[in-house]
Amino acid sequence: MSPPPKITPEERRRRTADQLKTIRLRMAIGRELNDRGITTPAGVGAALGMRPGEATSLLSRKQWREGDVALLEAAAARLGVQVPGSVRDDWPS
Numbered sequence: 001m002s003p004p005p006k007i008t009p010e011e012r013r014r015r016t017a018d019q020l021k022t023i024r025l026r027m028a029i030g031r032e033l034n035d036r037g038i039t040t041p042a043g044v045g046a047a048l049g050m051r052p053g054e055a056t057s058l059l060s061r062k063q064w065r066e067g068d069v070a071l072l073e074a075a076a077a078r079l080g081v082q083v084p085g086s087v088r089d090d091w092p093s
Contacts, residue, residue: 019064021083025072026059028083048075 007015029048033039038047044059045052058071076083 015064018069022064022068022072024083025069025076028081029072029075029079030059032079032081047079049078050075 033044033047036047038044041052041056045055048055048058050058055075058068058075
């Protein structure tokens, strides 16, 4: 069996940025749901427009997955949640 291909530095930076964005989005969405008193899986699913299990998994899983940022951004938009970016996001490249 051959070893998995190495990740390029650019890909590693992109994944790290996505992981940080995912954390910020999960925290903001969780805070908004809590402020609205939405705590049950059915309520979370309804608020995010997803199946209850899918919604709670998206908000609670620890492992980063490709596509999570897009799903979380859509959920945040649905709730009207604004997630400020980090200072680094605003720095010129």
